[in-house]
Amino acid sequence: MIFQALFECLDVSGWLLLGLAALLLTDVVRNWRPGTFPPGPLALPVLGNVFTGVDYKAMENLAKQYGPVFSLRRGSERMVFICGYRMVKEALVNQLDSFVDRPVVPLFDVIFKGIGVVLSNGYLWKKHRKFTVTHLRYFGEGQRSLENYIKVECSFLCEAFKEEQGKPFNPHYTITNAVGNIISSVLFGHRFEYTDGNFRKFLELDNEAILLFGSLQTQLYNVFPSLFNYLPGPHQTVLANYKVIELFLQKEVQKHQEEWNPDQPRDYVDMYLAEMDKMKDDPQAGFNIESLVVTTLDLMEAGTETAATTLRWALVYMMHYPEIQKKVQAEIDNVIGQSRQPAMSDRPAMPYTEAVIYEIQRLGNIVPLGFPKMASKEASLGGYIIPKGTAIITNLASVLFDKNEWETPDTFNPQHFLDSEGLFRRRDAFLPFSAGKRACLGEQLARMELFLFFTALLQRFTFTAIPGEKPSLEGLQGFTQSPEEFRTLAVPR
Known part of the structure; x- marks a missing residue:
């Protein structure tokens, strides 16, 4: 009734x-939040906290209010954010097996398909990671050493800068091309000329997509993918860019298939083709052409974007701190001189240069929020229970700027990495490559690239700002944090 x-x-x-x-x-x-789950701001019905800023500074402000372990809701999905060195170390190092998996991020899933080496999980990930680590090491030995690749590319880069004749120029894509040539040599067995229009287009599309990953509208795609598939916006540009990028990589793989000689592997792709043949009775391992294309994308991006962006930050900081640039050059002149190229064997004798490079990475803060992770089992963190399957974001910026770990966290200060006797010292809270089982695969390659490129450039040139055009120290945050576009003067020494 x-x-x-x-x-x-x-x-x-x-x-x-x-x-x-x-x-x-x-x-x-x-979406009721149990008392054992990390706290967070009040969420809107259906939408959740989609209008909360997605940058690391917003995350820092929330950590001040809710503590180093807090949560946000994107649509109906709850995500846990971890801030500060102590808690990030607890999650990534002390609980090695608790946060190993990758969550499904809709935009990433469309592009990377949950395969490859960076965003895959389980058996497929373990097999691809082991194969990649083994063969990156294989191509880093003997006459085909990574150091030789880098030293050759240093010469090309310095010549390209010399051709600018001390006039103003934007070094962005010359640097990115040079760094990209190292991983390209490993993957494909060849480099790309700086005048190669197809590779330049690849780099430009990739850079644009990485910047757009940081926009609010792109993030909204991850909350409501079914709706945003039909709406215009930056997410459509990202997807369109990656279609062109994937086609570029498919053509490189196809060339290798046509020329492949299993008895004479030339590079990573040749070795992968051999592994496909070897693992054909184990389809769960995922060694196939689609995975090969995605893996080359993983490695091209990981092996190019962060190191190239760090070198661009290096030029920005050297223009802002000419006295530090002079001290680096004095050490280069004293240890290496002008008659030969820098070599990795020089690094132990150059503590100040090493400290400056580390400080560039720290303050440059290239990947502030790292790659998303997921609780692979129920875990306890900071007094809260994190259910299996919960997405995790580790705020690496909060580690690099942790006031409890750094004497002057917001200042460019190479002394952070020097002891009282001027010798280089490592710092536990230096985690630009993340940590644990999902730490960056290319960390050793990146360290070699940064040292050799940086010392080669400062050996040959002094970088100065154009009057009235001093570059900004404020970064542009996409998926990575990069400098705003700038021009410089590379004055031959």
Whole structure:
């Protein structure tokens, strides 16, 4: 009788209001946060905290309010954010097996398909990671050493800068091309000329996509992918860019298939083709052409973007701190001189240069929020219970700027990495490559690139700002944090 009376009393607008109330109640019940789960700001019904800033500074402000382990809701998905060196170390180092998996991030999933070496999980990931680590090491030995690749490319880069004749120029894509040539030599067995239009287009599209990953509208795609598939916006540009990038890589793989000689492997792709043949009876390992293309994308991006962006930050900081640039050059002149190229064997004798490079990485803060991870099992962190399958974001910026770990966290200060006797010292809170089982695969390659490229450039040139064009120290945050576009003067020494 009650329901019949209610039915007779309500008009269309009343039924709409009742339906809305039922939806809101369902949302509240379904997304109720248990007391054992990390706290966080009040979430909007259905939307969650989608309007909360996605940059690392916003995360720092939330950590001040809710503590180093807190949560946000994107749509119906809860994500846990971890801040500060002590808690990030607890998650990534002390609990090695608790946060190993990758969550499904819709935009990443469309592009990377949950395969390859960076965003895959389980057996496929373990097999691809082991294969990649083994063969990156293989191509780093003997005459085909990574150091030789880098030293050759240093010569090309310095010549390209010399051709600018001390006039203003933007070094962005020359540097990115040079760094990209190292991983390209490992993957494909060849480098790309700086005048190669196809590779330049690859780099430009990739850079644009990485910047757009940081926009709010792109992040909204990850919350409502079914809706945003039909809406215009930066997410459509990202997807379109990656289609062109994937086609570029497919053509490189196809060339290798046509020329492949299993008895004479030339590079990583040749070795992968051999592994496909070897693992054909184990389809769960995922060694196939689609995975090969995605893996080359993983490695091209990982082996190019962060190191190239760090070198661009290096030029920005040298222009802002000419006295530090002079001290680096004095050490280069004293240890290496001008008659030969820098070599990795020089690094132990150059503590100040090494300290400056580390400080560039620290303050440059290239990947502030790292790659997302996921709880692979139920875990306890900071007094809270993190259920299996929960997405985790480690705020690496909060580690690199942790006031409890760094004497002057917001200042460019190479002394952070020097002891009282001027010798280089490592710092536990230096985690630009993340840590644990999902730490960056290319860390050793990146360290070699940064040392050899940086010392080669400062051996040959002094970098100065153009009057009235001093580059900004404020970064542009996409997926990585990069300098704003700038021009410089490379004055031959």
